[in-house]
Amino acid sequence: MSRLGKITRRTLLVGAVAVAGGAAFGIYQIRRPVANPLRPEDGATLNPYVIIDRAGISIIAPRAEMGQGVHTTLAALVAEELDADWEQIRVLHGPPAAAYYNAALAHGALPVPEYAMKDWQRSVAHGIGAASKLLGLQVTGGSTSTVDGFERMRRAGASAREALKAVAADRLGVGPDQLRTEAGQVIAPDGREIDYRELAEDAASRPVPQVALRHPYDWKLLGRSLPRSDMRAKATGQAQFSTDIVLPGMKFATVRICPYLGGSMAGFDPAPALAIPGVEQVLDLGDGIAVIASNTWAALQGAEAAQIDWTQSPLPATTGAMFDQIARAFDDRPNSTMRDQGKPDDQSAQLEVEYRVPFLAHSTMEPMGATAHLQDGHLTLWVGNQAPREHLKVAAEAAGLAEENVTLHTVFLGGGFGRRVETDITRQAATIAAKLPGTPIRLTWSREEDMRHDFYRPAAIARMRGAVENGRITLLDAKVAAPSVTRAAIGRLTGRSMGGPDKGHVEGAFDQPYDIPHYRVAGHLADLDVPIGFWRAVGNSFNGFFHESFIDELAHQAGADPLQFRLDHVGPESPVAAGTLEAVRDLSGWGQPLPEGRARGVAMTWSFGTPTAVVIELAREGGAIRIPRAWMACDPGLVLDPGIVRAQMESGLIYGLSAALMGEITFTDGRADQGNFPDYDALRMFNTPQIEVAIVQDNPHMGGVGEPGTPPAMAALANAHFALTGERIRSLPLIRAADYLI
């Protein structure tokens, strides 16, 4: 790792500053146990993760369930140690509380490639994570949930179990070491069984015993594919999402906000809206209106009908002009050069190319929505969200209430992908509820409102220079320009402006495990105010495409097999990453002759701690191109639930392929041209490939699984397109260049 010397020295500095800043004030604070936010009306709570009442055991999952299976895996961590009966437990979303801070979120804070982190760097990063308890960021994102909960939640289960045993031991007059636990019961030496429910109340007031955690060999729940805790509810229509709460006297609302982003409302005439049967009120929200009606349909009709004068958007008038603005960032000094090896400026390039990717919408299956009710000075909200404390704060502000007068229930998220970190929907719901005290409101956005008021994945441009010699890359010099998601989204979330080198902006390019002598990645931040935010895999989603497409170009330049070419460069730098390439090679039978009209492409990226390699096969069929098959291999280290890992890998791949193939948001006068699925579609069953997934577990560190499948899918698709057609796609989406089956 000597080539990372420069980075390492800088890391030391940054790491040290961050820890000292936290530590000076922090050690005491950090070591102090967090307050338990749970106050069950009935039953007892043993710690922030366990409630035992007459109905049984509830486990609190502090992260949002948005499809990634996190409720199941987090609950299994507790249940494993608690010896709870998996079929009997309930899993609940945690309330907004500091106790549920996400420490793993900061693990990526050091400006060093994750694959090359030394143990001391990991502990420095962990220190930053512990300091984040002070910030109390209870965010679901960055594929961090399981990594974050791995110790903490098993400890919660183990200490609760020991407290229950201690109470039972006192009652039975035996030592705790003579007791066993199984399926929610303490079992005495003579076989007598005491249900946890009978012990919970006394156990809750015991000091928290710290005990050793079980060895993975002894695990009964972890390490296997469990039945998901939310599956039955989701197969029967019982799972509650943001707009599924039914309250007596409820009214139904929608909004119409200025679609010219950055613009506002000069005035409006509510009369045409009020003429729609069922419409009861039109409220002024400043930058748009809310329509309140006796059902959502009437509200949607009313919002359409209202006459509104919008003010103009300050954004460039066309998408082309936006790209020009992004390209201007190359003229400024880079914000970061997080990979800087050798002397790239002294090398002559054989290839000099530019790549472009468009803005993308999240397009979650469930459009934004929320339910809110202000009664007797207390506001209650139900909203599927990825950052409950921030949503609570915004709701309190919007309603003009103190935070203790607001209750926020996190319900199931109909897809998140980063979109539901944003608090806009909660602000609106709280504002509307505050104007209608005593009346519960259900706020539903139209799909068009959702697509036109997204916080988009930014458009980005990469300029790449490269050269090969004797089958090896000698030069890879990348510059990436895009507006900064970190600055926009973290700034909104924390209310602080983020300065310094922006790692998120170049992740997926600077931190890839390739052995290249002259290797540089510079990030240029563009000054463009299109609302942007976290999107599945964020920076990796564009940088992974740039970097892995260019590696493919260099392989072609070298006349090498693209998979073996990668192995030659990755092997010396990261055996773990090389292992995923080998696994996908073997799984797909890479290199075997294919029938006429078929071709394959490969890509590998390391993101969120998990190297993931993908092979995509394309087939010509009746004048169009189809994607019949895909193979993936990932190495997230220790796997807690292989079924969920596999599902997340497939999901990430399909999300990436959908975007690379057909995803594109364009703007005219600052308004998104696409409004609904007919203009912004995704893969459907008939054009989704058959997918096989291999899970390797050689990585010594646990990685995430929700996002790592997305970046390599995009590049592998474009690389397969090159293999099939000889045409290199440097600008997404692909359907602009070729006829695909969609």
Next chain:
Amino acid sequence: MTRSLTVNGHRTEVAASPQTPLLWVLRDELGLTGTKFGCGVASCGACTVHVDGQAVRSCQLPLGEVRGDVTTIEGLGADGLAPLQDAWIRHQVAQCGYCQSGQIMQAADLLAANPDPSDAEIDDAMGGNLCRCGTYSAIRAAIHDAARALRSGGAG
């Protein structure tokens, strides 16, 4: 003005205007929130219910034009779980779950007409149902499995 409607075997009176799409009558007037809104333009299938046994996009069907009994996801397995729901659980299909009511209702319509669909027939029938979580392979497996269970005599 009220209209009467039979939903999941229960007759109810609804006060909404006849232009109101069935989706919003179910969700807002009757509190049957298992049926979801995804697009409002017949392009996602989240709102799929059965009218007279046929899958329809409830976002497109005005209340005034509903001819026949309505079945929603809540009424599909009136006496416990329908075979499709059982298969959905066996195959652990759902991720976020938001599209799944519509997927199941669409699949039920397919199996009613075709007890042993091929992959291509499943593709055809399910093409209008979007899943942003990408659960398609599990959906396909669950449909085949439910079809087998139904053919071997499981209750409809």
